[in-house]
Amino acid sequence: MMQRKIAFIGGGNMAAAIISGLIASGYEKSLITVSAPSEATRTRFSDQIGVLATADNVDAASKADVVVLAVKPQLMREVCEGLKGISNIDQKLFLTIAAGTAVQLYRDILSPNLKIIRIMPNTPSLVGEGVSGLFADDAITVQDKSFTTDLMSAVGKVVWVDKESEINHVIAIAGSAPGYLFLFLEAMQDKAMALGFDSAQARELILQTAKGVVALAQHEQDLGFNQLRANVTSKGGTTFEALNVFDKNGLKATVDEAMQAAIDRAQSMETEFSKAKKS
């Protein structure tokens, strides 16, 4: 991949995951700087990971070609206000991984011509198995998009969306989905333990099943999830009986409602954070 000077503003779990992925794929460590207020975080990056670390967001961003905004959404406005006025801002590529922060928010604060790409990664990125939704408008060059694809490919798969509103759909489909799937695993573990299995046995049975199901679906690329389900369900059998209960209790409608709630929350965060500027 192209090697550009990158500054990460914020050195949390997601920044650490991306940086570790980049280094593992051969990215030059001396091109990466992390800016974070706490000394403990900076020491972790400089001593354990071997990249540059600073407490000065402006200095880090000024020296970089690519600025990755990796703080919590609630802090994003304040952090961007602090970066206002850095030189050559329109030549730099900005990437934001914060949910609920629209492209317009960054252009309002930093520059109307800001080159900004929205990225929505998910937690499995922490183990290199993430998937990220990416959005860029027409102001972004093919080279910048390609760089960003390579960057996020260091921690998993990448899916570009055509409209900014679709980033909120990616949040519902992938960003928040680890939470839904963990809930399902947890519910199964609760029942297994009620049946007398200890938590380790239950975890092993459930995790290996989940892993096997994913492997099977990846192996049978031509089969839809509905067909894969049908293939494991004999009429009148045990799976059939269990699935009937999910059906009777409206699992699909519940999933639909839950995913819509995630989308609605992402949209209301965008409104919340964009309004904050006028107050």
Ligand SMILES: NC(=O)c1ccc[n+]([C@@H]2O[C@H](COP(=O)([O-])OP(=O)(O)OC[C@H]3O[C@@H](n4cnc5c(N)ncnc54)[C@H](OP(=O)(O)O)[C@@H]3O)[C@@H](O)[C@H]2O)c1
């Ligand atoms: N984790 C995920 O699975 C995930 C998934 C999708 C999107 N995201 C998004 O990614 C972003 C980061 O998430 P995270 O989980 O990595 O967060 P996190 O672990 O809480 O890390 C946030 C980082 O921001 C730093 N920070 C706080 N104030 C700052 C300031 N004024 N200037 C510079 N840095 C500052 C903190 O520094 P100290 O360490 O010094 O306190 C910390 O390193 C969030 O917007 C989140 O919504 C995360």
